[in-house]
Amino acid sequence: EAGVTQFPSHSVIEKGQTVTLRCDPISGHDNLYWYRRVMGKEIKFLLHFVKESKQDESGMPNNRFLAERTGGTYSTLKVQPAELEDSGVYFCASSRSGAGDTQYFGPGTRLTVL
Amino acid sequence: GESVGLHLPTLSVQEGDNSIINCAYSNSASDYFIWYKQESGKGPQFIIDIRSNMDKRQGQRVTVLLNKTVKHLSLQIAATQPGDSAVYFCAEIPYNQGGKLIFGQGTELSVKP
Numbered sequence: 001e002a003g004v005t006q007f008p009s010h011s012v013i014e015k016g017q018t019v020t021l022r023c024d025p026i027s028g029h030d031n032l033y034w035y036r037r038v039m040g041k042e043i044k045f046l047l048h049f050v051k052e053s054k055q056d057e058s059g060m061p062n063n064r065f066l067a068e069r070t071g072g073t074y075s076t077l078k079v080q081p082a083e084l085e086d087s088g089v090y091f092c093a094s095s096r097s098g099a100g101d102t103q104y105f106g107p108g109t110r111l112t113v114l
Numbered sequence: 115g116e117s118v119g120l121h122l123p124t125l126s127v128q129e130g131d132n133s134i135i136n137c138a139y140s141n142s143a144s145d146y147f148i149w150y151k152q153e154s155g156k157g158p159q160f161i162i163d164i165r166s167n168m169d170k171r172q173g174q175r176v177t178v179l180l181n182k183t184v185k186h187l188s189l190q191i192a193a194t195q196p197g198d199s200a201v202y203f204c205a206e207i208p209y210n211q212g213g214k215l216i217f218g219q220g221t222e223l224s225v226k227p
Contacts, residue, residue, distance in 0.1 A: 033214065035215070042203070042217045042219045042220065043158070043203060043220075044217070045215060045216065048212055048214055055212050056214060093157075098212060098213045099212060100146055100213065102163070103160075103215065105150075105157030105158045107156050107157045108156075
């Protein structure tokens with residue numbers, strides 16, 4: 001069974017540009033989470049999808065971030081326009097059911113905003 | 115506010131020794147705790163978990179201890195090997211918050227041959 005995959009693995013963009021990150025969860029996993037780790041800090045929750053619905057988006061930093069999960073399969077996270085403080089590693093995780101079920105993480109996308 | 119933190123950012127041990135990684139949490143409402151291992155270039159990988167109704171759980175070479183009185187979580191790795199070198203994160207899932215993980219800062223474990 002394939003694990004969680006993320007694309008791209010690295011992205012370097014200039015301040016003000018737009019970047020879209022993609023996450024493909026494990027097949028059959030209804031729950032999809034986005035997290036990010038800013039340099040030297042802990043991994044922080046961004047949002048949680050159950051199928052195509054946003055269950056919790058309390059961690060989204062501001063309205064420059066837009067997450068979608070059309071059809072309840074893969075998810076995208078768009079940052080527009082990107083700022084310097086958006087640099088970090090963005091992780092996606094999925095689980096079959098919700099709270100208490102193991103979340104499996106993808107390898108992450110390293111975003112660098114210059 | 116809610117936070118899960120680690121006492122030490124780095125830990126260096128000799129191959130074959132036992133490692134102990136500590137974590138303090140502040141949310142007494144959390145009922146599920148997990149340890150993740152992150153190797154360079156990879157995402158966090160599940161190691162072991164423990165529910166709040168337990169105080170100890172053992173896996174293969176790893177043991178997690180939970181002390182709810184002082185809100186302390188630890189990960190013990192027996193006979194540490196070079197392959198154990200990684201960053202270790204503790205995480206908690208607060209009760210009734212949909213399953214989102216709250217992570218600690220992470221401890222970098224370095225194993226010397």
